[in-house]
Every structure is written in C-alpha cells, then in structure tokens.
Amino acid sequence: MKLIVGLGNPGKQYEHTRHNIGFEVIDVLSSQLNIPLTQSKFKGLYGMGIHKGEKVLLLKPLTYMNLSGESIRAVMDYYQIEIEDLLVIYDDLDLPVGKIRLRQKGSPGGHNGIKSTVAHLGTQQFNRIRIGIDRPQPGTISVPDYVLGRFRPDEKAFTEESVKKSADSCLAWLEKPFLQVMNEFNQ
Numbered sequence: 001m002k003l004i005v006g007l008g009n010p011g012k013q014y015e016h017t018r019h020n021i022g023f024e025v026i027d028v029l030s031s032q033l034n035i036p037l038t039q040s041k042f043k044g045l046y047g048m049g050i051h052k053g054e055k056v057l058l059l060k061p062l063t064y065m066n067l068s069g070e071s072i073r074a075v076m077d078y079y080q081i082e083i084e085d086l087l088v089i090y091d092d093l094d095l096p097v098g099k100i101r102l103r104q105k106g107s108p109g110g111h112n113g114i115k116s117t118v119a120h121l122g123t124q125q126f127n128r129i130r131i132g133i134d135r136p137q138p139g140t141i142s143v144p145d146y147v148l149g150r151f152r153p154d155e156k157a158f159t160e161e162s163v164k165k166s167a168d169s170c171l172a173w174l175e176k177p178f179l180q181v182m183n184e185f186n187q
Contacts, residue, residue, distance in 0.1 A: 001055040003081045004029060004170050005072055007090040007113040009148075010045075010062040018133040019065060019147040021163065022089040022113075025131070026058050028167040033058070042074035043067075051174050057081075068113040069120030076121075087127040087173060088117060089166055091147065095132025098158030100165050102182040103128050127178045129166050 006022030014020050030037050035049035035058050046059040057079065061071030076086065090113055095101055105125040108114035118124050136146040151159050169185040 001057060001079055001081055001085060002174060003057045003059060003072075003075060003079070003086050005059045005061065005068075005086070005088045007065060007068050007088065008060060009064050010060075014148065016150055017148050018091055018151060021091045021131045021133065021159070023060050024163050025089045025129075025166045025170070026060050028163055029058055029170055032167060032171065042071050042078065044071040044075065046075065051171075054174050056174060065113040065116075067116055069116035069118070072117055073120040083121065083123060083126050084178075086121075087129065087170060087178075088114070089129045089131065089170070090114060091133045092130035093133060093135045093143070093147070095130060095134070097132050097134045097151070097155045098162050099132035100162050100169070100185065101130045101132075102169060102178070102185050103130065104178060104182070127173070129169060131162050131166055 006026035008014065008020035008023030030047060033049055033051050033056060035047040035056060037045045037047040037058060037060065039046050043063045044059050044061045046057055048057045059075055061068040063071050090111060104127055107124060108118055165185065169181055172181045172184065
C-alpha cells in the first residue's frame with residue numbers, strides 16, 4: 001500500500017493559500033484516481049482505492065500544519081505502511097512559484113509540518129515533493145502571513161502547473177521506483 005499525504009490546514013479560510021498547496025495536489029489525485037476523501041479518522045480526511053493493482057491511500061491531515069505528523073503516524077501504524085511507501089507533499093519557501101523538487105530525505109528546513117512529521121516518524125528518510133511558493137519580498141509581509149495568504153493572479157498559471165506536475169509525479173511513483181520518478185521530474 002502507498003500513502004500519499006498532502007500537508008495543509010483545515011477550514012475554508014485556508015483554502016487555496018500557499019500553505020495548502022499539498023491539499024490541492026491530493027484533491028487532484030482524488031479526482032484522477034477516483035478515490036473520494038470520505039473517511040474521517042486518524043485526525044485526518046482520507047480515501048482508499050486501487051490503481052493498477054496497487055492499494056493507494058490519500059490523506060489530508062486535519063491537525064493543522066504544526067501537528068501533521070500525528071495523523072501520518074497514526075495511518076502508517078494502523079495500516080502497517082513502510083516508510084518507503086510514504087510520499088509527503090508540501091509548500092517550500094525556498095523554491096520559486098511553479099517549481100517542484102522531489103527528494104528521498106532531508107531536513108525540515110523550517111517547515112513546521114515536516115518538523116512534526118520527522119518527529120513522529122523518527123526519521124528524515126521519507127519521500128517528499130516540495131512545491132515552490134517563493135519567499136515574500138523583504139520588509140513587505142511576515143512569513144506566517146505570507147504562507148497563509150493566497151497566490152497573486154500572476155502566479156496562478158505557475159501554481160496550477162506545479163500542482164499538475166506534482167500529481168503526475170505521484171501517479172508515476174505508483175508504477176516506478178521513486179528514484180526514477182525523481183530523475184524524470186527534477187528537471
């Protein structure tokens with residue numbers, strides 16, 4: 001079984017914010033894989049299905065970003081999912097809008113959702129997709145306000161492309177080793 005997790009914050013006020021781009025990828029995958037997110041358990045919203053013979057679980061932790069690891073750990077424990085079968089999708093201030101970067105390990109880099117995930121999993125060695133949201137211009141807005149803000153109209157096309165690419169890389173991972181998917185999508 002493969003577990004694909006998109007990080008974000010629950011609630012209407014956070015929809016389509018920079019910090020919720022992981023949730024947006026899960027929404028796209030839910031539609032493409034015909035796996036509705038209808039089950040509420042493990043402090044998250046999730047759905048399960050089968051894609052080309054592989055069991056797939058899509059998860060949106062509903063713990064708020066800073067506690068995301070609680071939900072991920074609970075799902076992994078319950079379904080006995082191995083760390084190599086986990087893929088976490090989240091926003092990254094250090095990448096420009098529209099860019100994605102796939103990695104098999106790494107530090108949280110200041111991202112509280114990833115800090116929580118690392119703390120609950122006890123390792124930094126898990127597959128991830130970082131989606132660029134860029135940094136605010138110095139002196140314009142605080143980082144917390146920036147990540148909880150919405151994308152500008154001129155960023156919309158880039159954002160849509162990065163969500164699509166991220167979903168495509170998740171679909172590729174359901175059929176190929178993650179290292180191969182990294183080589184394809186880290187262009």
